[in-house]
Amino acid sequence: MTDPAPPTLTLSGVYFDGRTSRDRAATLEVSGGTLVLRAEGGLETRWEITQLGIDPPIPGIRRVLKFPGGARFETADDAGVSALEARLGRNRGLGRVRRLESRWGTALGAVALMVLFAWGFVAFGLPALARTAATATPDTVLATFDRETVELLEGQGYVGPSRLSAARQAQLQRVFRRVTARVGGDYPYRLLLRDGAPQDAPFELGANAFALPGGTVFMTDQLVRLARDDRELAGVLAHEAGHVTHRHGLAGVYQGLGLSLLTVAVTGDLISAGTFAAAVPAALLRSGYSRAAETESDEVAARFLLREYGTTKPLRDLLARLETQDRNADETDVEAGSRVEDLLQTHPGTAQRIRHLRELEERAKAR
Numbered sequence: 001m002t003d004p005a006p007p008t009l010t011l012s013g014v015y016f017d018g019r020t021s022r023d024r025a026a027t028l029e030v031s032g033g034t035l036v037l038r039a040e041g042g043l044e045t046r047w048e049i050t051q052l053g054i055d056p057p058i059p060g061i062r063r064v065l066k067f068p069g070g071a072r073f074e075t076a077d078d079a080g081v082s083a084l085e086a087r088l089g090r091n092r093g094l095g096r097v098r099r100l101e102s103r104w105g106t107a108l109g110a111v112a113l114m115v116l117f118a119w120g121f122v123a124f125g126l127p128a129l130a131r132t133a134a135t136a137t138p139d140t141v142l143a144t145f146d147r148e149t150v151e152l153l154e155g156q157g158y159v160g161p162s163r164l165s166a167a168r169q170a171q172l173q174r175v176f177r178r179v180t181a182r183v184g185g186d187y188p189y190r191l192l193l194r195d196g197a198p199q200d201a202p203f204e205l206g207a208n209a210f211a212l213p214g215g216t217v218f219m220t221d222q223l224v225r226l227a228r229d230d231r232e233l234a235g236v237l238a239h240e241a242g243h244v245t246h247r248h249g250l251a252g253v254y255q256g257l258g259l260s261l262l263t264v265a266v267t268g269d270l271i272s273a274g275t276f277a278a279a280v281p282a283a284l285l286r287s288g289y290s291r292a293a294e295t296e297s298d299e300v301a302a303r304f305l306l307r308e309y310g311t312t313k314p315l316r317d318l319l320a321r322l323e324t325q326d327r328n329a330d331e332t333d334v335e336a337g338s339r340v341e342d343l344l345q346t347h348p349g350t351a352q353r354i355r356h357l358r359e360l361e362e363r364a365k366a367r
Helices: 078-088 092-101 104-136 138-154 167-183 221-226 230-245 248-257 261-267 272-275 280-287 291-309 313-324 339-344 350-366
Strands: 009-016 024-031 033-037 043-048 063-065 073-074 190-195 210-211 217-218
Touching: 009 033, 009 078, 063 078, 073 221, 104 248, 138 217, 167 190, 167 230, 167 291, 190 221, 217 221, 217 230, 221 230, 221 313, 230 248, 230 291, 230 313, 230 339, 291 313, 291 350, 313 350
Parallel strands: 190 217
Antiparallel strands: 009 024, 009 073, 024 033, 033 043, 063 073, 210 217
8 A cells, every 4th residue: 555645735935037027927736756846927937846946034025946057936834835845854953943933932041041151151151261372372472562552552552661769760670570580480581671651741640560472471660669678579470470470461461452353363373373462452541351360360479478577457548558559558548348249349449458468367367
């Protein structure tokens, strides 16, 4: 006993002959293994059903059936084409996808999942990718970033020659060498002492210190004058060395500038690195560091200060002076925000950093 032949299927729509854009009202009859197309003007054409192509369904769009020579038949009879697909075993997977898309619940669920995935990638995936790429970045690329950044900062007048005496500069270089020898890791460090408020600067850096990815550290005259002693400056320099060893600046730049820069970093493309380096200074000066990055670097500074001086107070006091811009301030002059405010901040507040440094000291003394 054999299965009965499927009934004849007739679809109504329009026909294009594949040579002109003219459409003709037509019907397509499917009977057994034969297709018969009849279009206005008396046109009748036959094909074998094996010659038929069926485009995947797209919601709101007429179904498209294709024939040899570029001819096509378009119909709004989606149910009829779906029946034909079922008969021929075509587009089964896409049909299931389409059924899911046609249901509001599953469609909204898919959109929600996509939004959740995008948020997860931006919040966690991209930072993790940036940190990985920063770790894998070759030393040659780090040197390129440093060189290009220094040229830009000095060439465009963001910083000027230091006004500190030669003796004072030499003293600070000794402090810097001691700090980097303790907590700096294997990087080609150099300390650039510069005026952070030169005449006609695009904007004033003021009392500031920041590290470039390859180990170049800028410290301004204004910060040196704000400090009461070199222990405070040593704490700042240890903090900047922490940014270098953890490659925070580079990860932040990668995260800010996007995936294209990550590719440059991993492949070590020096030409592209030079191009991207032009964007590094602005990214470094504009974005600041994340809570995690500042906390990690503060912990590096705390280890240095506790080992050298037995206390983290020098850095706590200088942070307070930077916050208040009051030369007589100390850590007690910074008001703590609420815990909720701390949690909502993308960057740690000064009070929070001071509290963390104090906790690290108390923890070390309790051991």
